[in-house]
Amino acid sequence: MLSDADAAALYDRLNPWDPARWPSDAFYDGLVAAAGSVLDLGCGTGQMLRQAREHGHTGRLTGIDPDPAALDRARRRTDVEWVAGRAADIPWEAEFELAVMTGHAFQCLVTDREVADSLAAVRRALRPGGRFAFETRHPQARAWKHWTPANASEVTDDTGRVLRTGHRVESVTGDVVTFTETTTEAGTVLRTDRTSLRFLDVPALDAFLAGAGLLVEARYGDWHCGRLTSESREIVTIARRA
Template sequence: MPSEFSEFSDADAAALYDRLNPWDPQLWPGDAFYDALVAAAPSVLDVGCGTGQMLHRARERGHTGRLAGIDPDPAALARARRRTDVEWVEGTAARAAWDGEFELATMTGHAFQCLVTDEEVAASLTAVRTALRPGGRFVFETRHPRARAWEAWNPANASEVTTATGRTLRVEHHVESVTGDVVTFTETTTEAGAVVRTDRSRLRFLDVPALDAFLASAGLLVEARYGDWHHGPLAPGSREIVTVARRP
């Protein structure tokens, strides 16, 4: 997400992301869900790894297998690369070049929704399938469109955080448009009322039939589907669509 302001750098934004979204399985059921999968897999590819928190924790908890992360954001990867015992690759999911090398691939933090066009979704899923070994699984989540999560993305639900350097920042969101299944919104960071950074993003909210069509076209079979992080069934009121897909 390119910033329109230079007072708050991409490195600052990556550090702020970690402050706002710490990987904490004790606090967040989604983190616990993925932690269990990663711990059980001898080789793991984290697609859209961001600052690498999940793979950092895996190593800290004693994972001795192969761990790799790929992300297009150089500032996020700079933080991820503070650990040198994990493979870090700068790039998009669609440009991943691994072939039959991983038992597990993940996309956490709703990263899958950053794939906005049909071409991005199709190319990314094909690359993930290719990276998996036969029988390997791809696990990811996307927000259920029926829950309309974007309706809560407004200044009334802003977050405040104190950075490691003592700065108090306010982060708020504003939805610009909802066009089909794509939501365009801005994230504005302010300090003492002054704007220090504004980022503009788009996320895609695929429903289950469209999602399954993309998976099938990429040669991935849906093995399991959940509506929450406790393996509950997917229902109309579910906020998440958690998918476990398998390479045959």
Template sequence: MFTDAEAAALYDQLNPWDPDRWPGDAFYDGLVAAAPSVLDVGCGTGQMLHRARERGHTGRLAGIDPDRASLARARRRTDVEWVEGTAEQSAWDAEFDLATMTGHAFQCLVTDQEVTASLAAVRTALRPGGRFVFETRHPRARAWEAWNPANASELTTATGRSLRVEHHVESVTGDVVTFTETTAEAGRVVRTDRASLRFLDVPALGAFLTAAGLQVEAHYGDWHRGPITPDSREIVTVARRP
């Protein structure tokens, strides 16, 4: 078997937070460093907030995530607030200058109700003038077309296990893509996870944000704050609570 704890450790290995290497990480690092108080929604294993503390952030840092195994890794640092749950289950009220959702976590909000409730909770958690920053994959880029066994990853974990990780798209229904991630060892499947992600375009994102009482400050097409173009793979959104 491949446990939840091992899966969380593997996530960190496959997705290390490295602003020197990844422009997206650098983009968020700059925002976090400049904000006196930060809420990371869908914080996962907490890598972004860990790095903020390591780099000397002295303000309030909080992360929330429903995955216990990921939070167990996040809680290796005790100088950050860690909460198990989802945004809509939170009770923060006008407490943060910045809220983030990194790693395309916003796309895990699949239904209209999930999007609406989560945005309402984020708005409530922000102070007036506070910003909510997140990224989603641009649906026009059709990223899911690369999620297939031909693009599998071969790696050795920190504990010495040799694994193959591959993806398979099961369905594309409207703006929702459902796929599986299969982890195999020596040709034997040890874990299969299924997930659905929603690919919202710019008008749909704007409509949800406006309905939640958040003002769209900017939509960027890349991590260098360039405009959205037909070739953009990302939609990086900055919204503000009035």
């Protein structure tokens, strides 16, 4: 079996934060480096903020996440503030220049209430003029079509085990996709997790942002700041607190 701690460690193996390799990481890395105070929503194991500190960021860095095992890994770095909670639980008011949600974490906000409450909390946490950067997969690209066992990832964990992690879509209901992630070793199932993600299109997304008092400052269709088009796979947004 894989414990929650094992799963958190495996996540880091499968998704290393590497701005030199991944344009998405480089995009956020530049924003974080330029901001004096940063709030990372859904920070997970804290890779982004830990590296920012390692690379010389001297400002306030704060991560919030509801996953205790992920935060345990994040807390190995003690010069970053780590908080247990969800986006809607944000307790701060007008304290951050920048808030971010990376790794498509925004899509974990499934209901209208979750989206609205989370965006309202983000706005409260930002200073006047502060910015919120995040991305969501564009529904037109139908990314879930590729979430099949045939496209499983293979990685060696910290103990030397060779693990395969694959996905299987259970349902597509409106703009919500529910799927399972299964990790196996030599064909033996070690862990299965079920997740639902919401694929908002641009009009719906912008309506939620406007309702929270966040104004779209920039919108891109890729990690090189390209224009959003009918072929775009991502909706990358930078919104500003009015």
